[in-house]
Amino acid sequence: MATEEKKDVGITAKKEEDMPEWFEQVCLKAELAEFSDVKGCMVIRPNGYAIWENLQEYFNKVIKSHGVRNAAFSLLIPESYFKKEAEHAKGFSPEVAWVTEAGDSKLEERLAVRPTSETLICKSFKKWLRSYRDLPIRVNQWCSVLRWETKQTKLFLRSREFWWQEGHCIYETKEECANETILFLNEYKKLCENILAVPVIAGVKTQKEKFAGAVDTYTVEALMPDGKALQMGTSHFLGQGFMKSFEVQFLGKDEKMHYPFYNSWGFSTRLMGGLIMSHSDNKGLVLPPRIAPNKVVIIPILIGKETEKIVKKAEEIKEHLSEFNPLLDNREEYTPGWKYNEWEMKGIPIRLEIGPKDVEKDQVVLVRRDTGEKDFVKIEDLKKKIPKVLDSMHENLFLKAQKLLKQNTVVAKDFGDLVKGIREKKLVKAKFCNETECEDWIKEKTEGATTRCMPLDDQKIEEGDQCVHCKKPAKCIIYFSKSY
Amino acid sequence: MATEEKKDVGITAKKEEDMPEWFEQVCLKAELAEFSDVKGCMVIRPNGYAIWENLQEYFNKVIKSHGVRNAAFSLLIPESYFKKEAEHAKGFSPEVAWVTEAGDSKLEERLAVRPTSETLICKSFKKWLRSYRDLPIRVNQWCSVLRWETKQTKLFLRSREFWWQEGHCIYETKEECANETILFLNEYKKLCENILAVPVIAGVKTQKEKFAGAVDTYTVEALMPDGKALQMGTSHFLGQGFMKSFEVQFLGKDEKMHYPFYNSWGFSTRLMGGLIMSHSDNKGLVLPPRIAPNKVVIIPILIGKETEKIVKKAEEIKEHLSEFNPLLDNREEYTPGWKYNEWEMKGIPIRLEIGPKDVEKDQVVLVRRDTGEKDFVKIEDLKKKIPKVLDSMHENLFLKAQKLLKQNTVVAKDFGDLVKGIREKKLVKAKFCNETECEDWIKEKTEGATTRCMPLDDQKIEEGDQCVHCKKPAKCIIYFSKSY
Numbered sequence: 017m018a019t020e021e022k023k024d025v026g027i028t029a030k031k032e033e034d035m036p037e038w039f040e041q042v043c044l045k046a047e048l049a050e051f052s053d054v055k056g057c058m059v060i061r062p063n064g065y066a067i068w069e070n071l072q073e074y075f076n077k078v079i080k081s082h083g084v085r086n087a088a089f090s091l092l093i094p095e096s097y098f099k100k101e102a103e104h105a106k107g108f109s110p111e112v113a114w115v116t117e118a119g120d121s122k123l124e125e126r127l128a129v130r131p132t133s134e135t136l137i138c139k140s141f142k143k144w145l146r147s148y149r150d151l152p153i154r155v156n157q158w159c160s161v162l163r164w165e166t167k168q169t170k171l172f173l174r175s176r177e178f179w180w181q182e183g184h185c186i187y188e189t190k191e192e193c194a195n196e197t198i199l200f201l202n203e204y205k206k207l208c209e210n211i212l213a214v215p216v217i218a219g220v221k222t223q224k225e226k227f228a229g230a231v232d233t234y235t236v237e238a239l240m241p242d243g244k245a246l247q248m249g250t251s252h253f254l255g256q257g258f259m260k261s262f263e264v265q266f267l268g269k270d271e272k273m274h275y276p277f278y279n280s281w282g283f284s285t286r287l288m289g290g291l292i293m294s295h296s297d298n299k300g301l302v303l304p305p306r307i308a309p310n311k312v313v314i315i316p317i318l319i320g321k322e323t324e325k326i327v328k329k330a331e332e333i334k335e336h337l338s339e340f341n342p343l344l345d346n347r348e349e350y351t352p353g354w355k356y357n358e359w360e361m362k363g364i365p366i367r368l369e370i371g372p373k374d375v376e377k378d379q380v381v382l383v384r385r386d387t388g389e390k391d392f393v394k395i396e397d398l399k400k401k402i403p404k405v406l407d408s409m410h411e412n413l414f415l416k417a418q419k420l421l422k423q424n425t426v427v428a429k430d431f432g433d434l435v436k437g438i439r440e441k442k443l444v445k446a447k448f449c450n451e452t453e454c455e456d457w458i459k460e461k462t463e464g465a466t467t468r469c470m471p472l473d474d475q476k477i478e479e480g481d482q483c484v485h486c487k488k489p490a491k492c493i494i495y496f497s498k499s500y
Numbered sequence: 501m502a503t504e505e506k507k508d509v510g511i512t513a514k515k516e517e518d519m520p521e522w523f524e525q526v527c528l529k530a531e532l533a534e535f536s537d538v539k540g541c542m543v544i545r546p547n548g549y550a551i552w553e554n555l556q557e558y559f560n561k562v563i564k565s566h567g568v569r570n571a572a573f574s575l576l577i578p579e580s581y582f583k584k585e586a587e588h589a590k591g592f593s594p595e596v597a598w599v600t601e602a603g604d605s606k607l608e609e610r611l612a613v614r615p616t617s618e619t620l621i622c623k624s625f626k627k628w629l630r631s632y633r634d635l636p637i638r639v640n641q642w643c644s645v646l647r648w649e650t651k652q653t654k655l656f657l658r659s660r661e662f663w664w665q666e667g668h669c670i671y672e673t674k675e676e677c678a679n680e681t682i683l684f685l686n687e688y689k690k691l692c693e694n695i696l697a698v699p700v701i702a703g704v705k706t707q708k709e710k711f712a713g714a715v716d717t718y719t720v721e722a723l724m725p726d727g728k729a730l731q732m733g734t735s736h737f738l739g740q741g742f743m744k745s746f747e748v749q750f751l752g753k754d755e756k757m758h759y760p761f762y763n764s765w766g767f768s769t770r771l772m773g774g775l776i777m778s779h780s781d782n783k784g785l786v787l788p789p790r791i792a793p794n795k796v797v798i799i800p801i802l803i804g805k806e807t808e809k810i811v812k813k814a815e816e817i818k819e820h821l822s823e824f825n826p827l828l829d830n831r832e833e834y835t836p837g838w839k840y841n842e843w844e845m846k847g848i849p850i851r852l853e854i855g856p857k858d859v860e861k862d863q864v865v866l867v868r869r870d871t872g873e874k875d876f877v878k879i880e881d882l883k884k885k886i887p888k889v890l891d892s893m894h895e896n897l898f899l900k901a902q903k904l905l906k907q908n909t910v911v912a913k914d915f916g917d918l919v920k921g922i923r924e925k926k927l928v929k930a931k932f933c934n935e936t937e938c939e940d941w942i943k944e945k946t947e948g949a950t951t952r953c954m955p956l957d958d959q960k961i962e963e964g965d966q967c968v969h970c971k972k973p974a975k976c977i978i979y980f981s982k983s984y
Contacts, residue, residue, distance in 0.1 A: 050624070050627065052573070052574040052620070052623075053574075053578060053581060053620070053623050054574050054576045054577070054578060054611060057574045057575075057576065058574070059571065059572065059573050059574060059624055060571055060572040061571055061624075062569035062570065062571050062639060064571075065569070065570050065571045065572055066569065066570070068572075069570060085546035085549070085550065086546065086549050086550070086553060087543065087544055087545055087546050087548075087549045088543065088544040088549055088552075088644070088663055089536070089543050090536040090537075090538050090541045090542070090543060090661060091541075091575075091613070091644055091646065091661055092538045092541065092597075092646075092661070093538070094537055094538060097537060109603070110603045110604070111602075111603055112602070112603065113576075113599045113601070113602040113611075114599060114600065114601040114602065115597045115598060115599050115600075115613060116598065116599075116600045116601060117597070117598040117600060117610070118595075118596065118597040118598065118648040119593070119594045119595055119596065119648050119650070120594070126601070127538060127597075129575070129599060129613070136536070136537070139536075139537050140534070140543055140545075143534065149833075155546060159644075160572070160575055160643075162575065162576075164602040164603050166603070177574060177575055177576070179572055349633075
């Protein structure tokens with residue numbers, strides 16, 4: 017039984033050889049997610065959803081500390097409202113799923129299953145807002161949205177239904193709104209780097225790549241090990257466009273009517289694809305320890321007459337370490353080796369092995385998931401030791417990912433460099449005219465490279481700097497790459 | 501300004517005179533929810549959603565303690581899967597909303613927006629289940645569902661979209677499954693009574709009123725002050741019907757294939773309608789204190805030169821009471837009286853008033869929302885006093901609701917009693933033949949009374965007992981009433 021199942025559960029593809037196949041196996045075999053019976057949609061299984069719940073818990077604390085409150089808006093949006101903001105409607109229409117019938121009747125107006133909720137939330141803002149004293153209004157919702165992708169779908173990375181948070185805030189002044197657009201972007205950066213151990217570049221999108229209806233879209237972008245960029249979160253400065261389309265106004269201190277300024281910001285379960293792909297290896301899932309639902313798995317080595325004593329000790333340890341939400345695997349039908357493989361595949365950060373000799377010595381063998389390092393630790397020291405090991409794992413994963421990002425980033429002095437960089441699956445930094453036509457040409461000539469973002473921390477353009485492609489005066493520094 | 505707004509925000513309808521209007525005003529003016537622009541759908545505003553989040557937090561702990569894990573399943577269900585279980589499909593079809601188009605294309609198969617997720621989750625069970633060692637499998641999801649009601653919709657109580665949790669579990673044996681069906685029913689009873697202070701009757705539905713596809717549906721029913729019953733949560737013993745329709749099987753210890761036994765259970769945002777209606781009064785919302793997001797509001801009485809000192813003390817108190825998530829209302833543009841009305845309307849359980857004399861004496865005035873009782877309390881005693889007041893409020897609300905339930909329950913000895921009881925808006929207990937035809941007749945003759953449930957704790961039927969309507973031998977004791 018054990019060997020048969022082992023063959024079944026192990027990851028058979030190699031990350032460095034066939035990343036898409038490897039990634040799908042990790043998601044399926046670590047039981048994180050699976051495809052649903054609706055083409056392009058997915059089911060998030062309990063192991064995956066527990067990670068999402070931890071992300072929610074962390075981020076709810078963050079947004080509540082900034083005065084944002086959760087709410088729930090309708091799943092369905094009437095077509096007429098959806099179309100009020102022209103650019104927005106144009107951008108999203110190709111991927112909207114429509115409810116047209118209910119029970120036995122045809123509906124008078126088609127209802128969009130929300131691909132995003134700006135239009136509907138603006139209708140609520142209009143009801144809620146009277147005077148400057150009501151501002152700012154800051155709401156967020158956790159929900160799923162539908163975008164009818166026509167490209168091949170992938171678990172987490174691109175699915176027709178995905179889960180996300182969408183924050184929507186309106187402010188009295190442009191400055192406040194713009195500042196908070198950046199505030200939430202920075203919260204995404206902290207989430208990615210401090211919690212998920214995934215280094216990101218914070219920047220602003222071009223007009224071509226921005227959110228449909230935004231003035232500016234800010235993004236945090238991560239580089240995956242296959243050289244494709246992944247958007248980990250976006251924060252949109254929406255200005256007053258939606259406010260005007262939906263006639264959202266307030267009575268100002270000056271006793272005149274004004275339009276507020278609007279931002280929206282979100283991250284989705286795509287980000288889970290990013291954290292899985294960044295850290296995991298050929299044994300399976302490697303979870304950044306701060307987001308891991310179970311930090312520890314305890315595996316007693318069950319041998320003959322000692323079994324009862326060992327199980328008892330393992331149970332004591334489980335109780336003792338409850339703050340780390342430990343698992344105890346005392347199933348008798350599997351060998352210790354089989355269990356090691358299984359829990360490595362499922363990404364538990366720390367394994368504690370305990371055998372007859374360990375019981376005698378009041379110790380366990382502590383094994384790290386990221387490096388495989390083993391260490392004997394006295395049971396009484398575990399509570400102090402574990403947080404240190406977890407921190408060290410976080411550090412190690414982050415530094416590894418950061419090194420990869422650095423190694424795979426090149427600066428292109430001319431168009432030859434850019435083409436070569438993209439061919440070699442690099443993230444390419446270059447000076448750029450920031451014109452959509454030029455952006456289109458670059459995409460065509462590189463067979464698919466798009467602009468990722470203009471990094472906020474490096475925009476030193478000097479007199480005489482030229483665009484990497486068209487040689488017109490450069491307006492910005494920007495990253496190019498292929499992307500998910 | 502203040503008087504103008506006061507007129508705008510107060511509740512103008514009386515609970516005892518026009519309950520539907522009063523209820524809607526409480527929901528709107530306490531900013532709990534509002535109608536969305538999609539007919540029959542609603543938006544849960546932050547004040548309402550914070551209550552729902554507390555319910556989620558409480559109930560997540562409960563279900564996790566029973567080994568249930570959260571997951572996320574698809575919003576859309578292919579028509580062919582939806583129709584696999586015949587009774588289920590028949591029951592839900594009249595109220596399903598259908599996605600038929602996406603982008604510019606017509607879909608080949610209609611997709612149901614989930615009205616409930618049994619069919620889809622069975623497809624996952626089929627993938628996950630191999631042997632008896634995989635059982636039980638217990639999952640839950642928090643999501644919204646759509647049921648295209650044709651009756652007039654009401655905030656929380658009957659809306660086309662509502663939010664809920666749906667638990668789905670499969671077990672090796674019938675006994676285990678049946679026991680846990682009751683286990684989760686009892687958890688609903690505890691939630692209603694111990695957290696929401698709403699007494700409920702736990703019982704089983706008739707075949708006519710059960711969930712489409714269930715063997716038996718268990719329910720907890722509350723009686724609203726207008727004499728209508730409200731279902732607060734249901735737990736369905738589904739037997740093996742869905743398992744057979746979806747070919748969900750496992751290899752047993754006997755090396756043969758078996759069908760597992762299935763239960764599902766849920767409570768929804770309807771229950772929020774129940775808790776609002778049960779306790780609230782003509783001043784507005786009264787929240788059961790254990791679920792109230794903010795237990796305390798602090799209102800400094802701002803007078804002339806003392807203002808600064810009072811605000812400082814109020815801020816200290818806020819800090820000191822942080823475990824109760826207190827609000828501090830130090831807005832200068834409103835009078836204390838206006839603020840009292842506002843926070844009473846919004847249902848904050850405890851108000852602390854602090855004026856110049858109180859600062860001198862290191863005390864506050866503590867006012868209970870339920871009784872309006874006032875008490876001087878030393879600031880140093882607040883941390884001890886507040887939990888006692890909250891417990892006493894819970895007790896008071898529960899006893900009041902229980903008294904109402906008792907006063908409004910009558911036993912019908914004959915059909916005349918039953919008709920009279922229903923006319924007088926009572927919950928009527930009677931002996932019943934438990935036949936659908938008789939149930940239909942009673943509904944017609946009473947202009948709408950339905951069977952609510954057969955109470956689990958009182959089923960003493962004796963030889964010779966007759967049905968309250970048809971006089972055939974009685975099979976059970978059951979409650980009748982009108983309902984939401």
